[in-house]
Amino acid sequence: MQKERIVGKPVFRKEGIAKVCGAARYIDDFSLPGMIFGATVRNAIPRGRVLNIEFGPGIPWDEFTVVTAKDIPGKNYIALINQDWPCLADGFVNHPQEAILLLAHPDRQLLPLAVAAVRIEYEELPSVHSIEESELQQTIVWGDDNIIKSYVMEKGDVDAAFALPEIVIVKGEYSTGAQEHLYIENNGAIAAYSERDGVTLWGSLQCPFYAHKSLLGVTGLPEDKVRVIQVETGGAFGGKEDYPSMIAAHAVLLAMKSGHPVKIIYDRMEDMAATTKRHPSRARHRTAVTKDGKLLAADIEFCLDGGAYSTLSSTVLSRGTIHSGGPYYWPNIRVRSKAFATNTPPHGAFRGFGAPQSLFATERHMDRVAKAVGLTPEEFRRRNLLRTGETTCTGQVIRQQIDLEGWMESALDHAGYYEKRARFDRENTDSLRKKGIGLAVFLHGAGFTGSGERYLNSLVGVDATAEGRVRVLVSSTEFGQGTNTILCQVAAETLGIDYEVVEMAPADTSVVPNSGPTVASRTTMVVGGLVHSAALGLKQTLIASGLLSEPYTSDAFQNAAKSYIAKHGALCSMSRYQAPPNVYWDDQKYSGEAYAAYSWAAYVAEVTVDLTAYFVTVDDFVALQEVGRVLNPVLARGQIEGGVAQGIGYALYEKVVWDRGLMMNNQMTNYIMPTSQDLPPIRVFFEEIPFEYGAYGAKGIGELPMDGPAPAILNAIAHATGEDFNAIPLLPEDIAERLAARTSIAKEMAAV
Amino acid sequence: MRSYPADYELITPGNLDAVLRLLSDEPGRWTAIAGGTEIMVLFGAGKLSARKLVSISPLSELREIFEDEDWISIGSGCSFTQIRRHAGVQRHFPLLAKCASWTGSIANQNRGTIGGNLANASPAADSSPALLAYAAEIELISARGTRRIPYEQFHLGYKKIALAADELIRAVYLRKCPADSFCYARKVGTRNAQAISKICVAATGKLHQGRVEEIRIGMGSVAPAPLHLVGTERVLLGAALNDATIAEARKALLSEVAPIDDIRSTASYRKLIAGNLLEELLREFAAWGDRK
Ligand SMILES: Cc1cc2nc3c(=O)[nH]c(=O)nc-3n(C[C@H](O)[C@H](O)[C@H](O)COP(=O)(O)OP(=O)(O)OC[C@H]3O[C@@H](n4cnc5c(N)ncnc54)[C@H](O)[C@@H]3O)c2cc1C
Helix, strand or coil: CCCCCCCCCCCCCCCHHHHHCCCCCEHHHCCCCCCEEEEEEECCCCCEEEEEEEECCCCCHHHCEEECHHHCCCCCCCCCCCCCCCCCCCCEECCCCCEEEEEEECCCCHHHHHHHHEEEEEEECCCCCCHHHHHHCCCCCCCCCCEEEEEEEEECCHHHHHCCCCEEEEEEEEEECCCCCCCCCCCEEEEEEECCCEEEEEECCCCHHHHHHHHHHHHCCCHHHEEEEECECCCCCCCCCCHHHHHHHHHHHHHHHHCCCEEEECCHHHHHHHCCCCCCEEEEEEEEEECCCCEEEEEEEEEEEEECCCCCHHHHHHHHHHHCCCCECCCEEEEEEEEEECCCCCCCCCCCCCHHHHHHHHHHHHHHHHHHCCCCHHHHHHCCECCCCCECCCCCECCCCCCHHHHHHHHHHHHCHHHHHHHHHHHHHHCCEEEEEEEEEEEEEECCCCCHHHHHCCEEEEEECCCCCEEEECCCCCCCCCHHHHHHHHHHHHHCCCHHHEEECCCECCCCCCCCCCCCCCHHHHHHHHHHHHHHHHHHHHHHCCCCCCCCCHHHHHHHHHHHHHHHCCEEEEEECCCCCCCCEECCCCEECCCCEEEEEEEEEEEEEECCCCEEEEEEEEEEEECECCCCHHHHHHHHHHHHHHHHHHHHCCCCCEECCEECCCCCCCCCCCCHHHCCCEEEEEECCCCCCCHHHECCCCCHHHHCHHHHHHHHHHHHHCCCCCECCCCHHHHHHHHHHHHHHHHHHHHC | CCCCHHHCEEECCCCHHHHHHHHHHCCCCCEEECCCCCHHHHHHCCCCCCCEEEECCCCHHHCCEEECCCEEEEECCCEHHHHHHCHHHHHHCHHHHHHHHCCCCHHHHHHCEHHHHHHHCCCCCCHHHHHHHCCCEEEEEECCEEEEEEHHHCEEECCEECCCCCCEEEEEEEECCCCCCEEEEEEEECCCCCCCEEEEEEEEEEEECCEEEEEEEEEECCCCCCEECHHHHHHHCCCECCHHHHHHHHHHHHHHCCCCCCCCCCHHHHHHHHHHHHHHHHHHHHHHHHHC
C-alpha cells in the first residue's frame, strides 16, 4: 500500500481555530435587517381536543404575528418517513409540548410573557404513557392498534431448536430509558422570505435536505424557492436530525406571515421538554443453549416507545432489531419487534439509533446465560463469537477477516481483567465498597440499513475555485464530530495536494448536492468514499487536459486548476453512490446484507459500588474497537471517549422524570449527566483492518461507542454485588432498594 | 431567559448603611442580591417574584473573615472560594472548608456566598450541616442594630427563617473548638460535582474513656429545614460506640428525620442513607477514638 501523507494523521480541525477563539458563529450570533423573534405556544395536556384559545390581558397583541395551522400554505406535516407529524396541532393534541401556536414580535424578551398569557382550554382524552399501556390497546392513540411499525426477523428453525432435548433455556427482560442529547447549543433557526427569492432558512442542524424537504411540503413552494443553510452547529448527537425541520417550518411560517426575517431560539428548558429523546425500550430474551455453552437459538421480543408520532421510529426499530443478535453466531434466531405509540413527545434519532437499546439487553443477557451454564462471561463468549465465513442473524456472510476472540482477549489484557476479577472476588466479602469488572462485546453496522444507501443515492462533488483552491461539495455537516476535517483529508490525500488547500463548500442546499443525511456513522465511510472518487475524477480531468502531469506539487496542482478554469470556466467532478458488489437486502424477509460493513468492539468496565450510599463509580474503562482504517487518530479517539462518557451517563446517571408525557426535570441541575469528575480514565485502543469499500479503508465510528458502556457497566455491577440489574438508568435509589432488602433479609436470617 | 428585564429594578447603593436604610424605609419591598446564583436561576426561568433588587455584592463590610483567639467570623458576603481558601477556616473548621469546596462548581464557588446559601434556606444547602455541627452563631443586622442568635434557631420551617423584612445576615460566628475533636462530613449528591445534595451530613465529637462525651450532628435534605439531630445525639451521649449503640442511634435518627420524595431522590432512599451515613460516621468516630 502506498504511504499516505494526510490520511491517518492528526491534522487540525478545519473549524477548530475559529471555535477555540470564539470566532465561530452559531445561529444565535446571526442577525438580519428587520429581524424579529419567534416563540412557540405549546400544549399542556397529554391528549385531547383544543376547545378554545384566548389571548390573555397585559400583552399588546396587535403588535404580534400569530400563526396557527390555518396559516400553513402547504401541507401540515413535517415530512419524514410518514406524514403524520403535524407542523402545528390543528384542534387535536397528542402529547404535552406539542406546538399549537406561533408568535413573533420584535422584542425578544416579551415573548415568554406572551406565550404564558395564551390560555388554552382543552377537552382531555385518555392517554397512554408506556409500552405496557400502549400494547394493552385499551386506548388507541395511533392508527388502529398503537403499533407504529413491526418486524419479524427469522433465521433457521427457532421452535425446533427450543424443542431439542438436554438444552438449557434462559429468559430475561431488560429495559432502557429515554435519554436527552444535551448538545451544548440548543436548537435554533432563522428564516427569511420574499416573493422573489422564496424561503431561506439558516439553522443549527444535521440534515439540510431533510429540512428542505419539509419546507417544500409546508410552504408548497417549488424546489428552487427553498434554500437551507446549515451554520456552525454546537453538537447534535442525532437530536438535530429530525426536530430542526419542525423549527425551520415554524420560523418560515412566521417569516412568511410577518414579512420579516424571524429568529427562533429554544432555551434549555424548552429544548429538553419539547424535542426528541432516545427511544425507551423493553427486550425479552429467551435463549436455548447447550450444556457446554453453545448458543442454539434466540427468541427475542424487542419493543420501543415511539412517542406520539411515527417520525423515525420505524428505522430506529429496524436497527435495534438487527443488532439484537449481538456479535454471536446464532444457528437459529427470531426477533419480533414493535414500535408502540404513546402520548409522549416523539422519540427520535440519537447516536446508536436503536442499537444501544437492543445491545444492552443482549450483552446483559449473555452474562446471565453464561452463568446458567457455569461458564465465565469471557469463556462463554469465546465459544459463540462470530467468525469469518459465518452468518449474522440476517444471514449476512462475514467476509471481513475478523478476530473477535483475539480482540476480546486484548481488551481483557489491557484491563487486567483476570487478575482483577480474582482479586475483587477475594476482597469484596468484607468490604462496604464492592468492586466488579464487566465486559461487553458488540458490533455496529455502518451506513443506512438494508437498501437505505441505495435509496439515498448520494451525490458528492469536488471542485476548484478560480484561485486554485479545492472545495468539497456535500450536504454532510459538521457538528463537532469532524466531518469537515475528514472529508478535506480524503480530498487532499486523493488529489496529492496540501490539506490547507482544501476547504468545505458551505452546507447550503443551493450550492451543494445531496450527499444524504449526516447520520448512521456513514459520513466517513460512504460520503468519504464518494469524495475520494470525485477527487480522482478531478485529478484525471486535469491530467487529461494536459495542464498537469505526475508527479506534481501542491502548487503545480493549483496552477493547473487555475489555468483550467481560466480556459474552461469551471472545474468540477461529481460522484454518485454505487453499492458494493454482493449487497442484496430483502425488505420483506428482513434478510441479507444489512450493512455494507460492521465495526466491532470489546469494552471492559471496572466499577465500585459503595454500599453506604449505593453509589456506583466507574473506576476504569477500556474501549477496544476495530473500525477499519482510522483516518484521524485524534478525532477517532475523541469519538470513542465522548461516546463512552455518554454511555456512562445512559447507564448510571441520566433519567428523564416523566409525568404523563411531560419531562419534569428539564434543567441540567436535575437531569444529571456525568461531569469530568464522574468519569474514569477512558483507555482507547484501535485495531485497524482496512475496509475495501470505505474511504481509505474506513468504516463507521461515531455511534459504536454508545453501544457498549451500559452493558459492560451493569455486568460489572452484577459481578460486584452478585445481583442482576436489568434496567437502565440504574440509579443509587434502585440499587439501594434491592440491596437493602437483601441485606436486611440476610441479617434477619443470621439472627434466627 | 424567561423574565422581562424591564419589569425588574436593580440598585447598588454601595455601602451597608444605605442598604439598611432602604430596607427599613420600605420593609419587604426590596430583596437583597449577593452572588445571584439563586436569584438569577429564578430570573432565567421566569420565576423570580421579587421585582426590586438591591445589590449587596459590592459591600466590603460583608466580605471579610476575622479571626481572633477564640472565634472566626465570616461575613455573609464571603464567597465559598474565599472560605475554603482561608487558612483559619481550613485549620479550625475543616468541615466548613470541605462543604464550601463541594458546593456547585468552581465558578459557583467564586460567586455564591454563605449568606445567600443560608438566607435561601434550602434544606439541601451544603453549608448548613457544618454550621450546625460547629454550633455556629449568626449575626443579623438592620438599621435598628444587630442581634446574634444560635444558627440552629435561624431556620423556622420550610424556607422560613428568623430574618425580619428589614434585616440582612451580617456574619456567621464560629467558636474554635479544642484541636483534638473528631470531625466528619459527607455529601451524597447526584454526582461528584455540580450536584445538589440528596443528603449531606457533618458532625463533631469527643470521646472520654471510650464513651461519647460530646457530639453534634447536622444533616441536610432530610427535613423541611437543615436538621440538628438532637434526639440521636441524646442516645449517643455517654454511650460506648458499639453495635448496640449504633443500632439505637439509627433508630433515634429515623424518628427525627422526615425526608420526602422529590425530583432528585426518594424518601426511602434518604432514610436508608441517613442511617448508613450515621453508622459510617459513628464507626469512624470509634476508630478515631481507638487510634488516640
Ligand atoms: C449551578 C449551581 C450549582 C449549585 N450547587 C450548589 C451546591 O452544591 N450546594 C449548595 O448548597 N448550593 C448550591 N447552589 C445554590 C447557590 O449557589 C448557593 O445557595 C449560594 O450560596 C447562594 O448564594 P448567592 O450569594 O449567590 O445568593 P443570591 O442568589 O444572591 O441570594 C439568594 C437568597 O439569599 C438572600 N440573601 C443573599 N445574601 C443575603 C444576606 N446577606 N442577608 C439576607 N439575605 C441574603 C437573597 O435575597 C436571596 O433570597 C448552586 C447553584 C447553582 C446555580
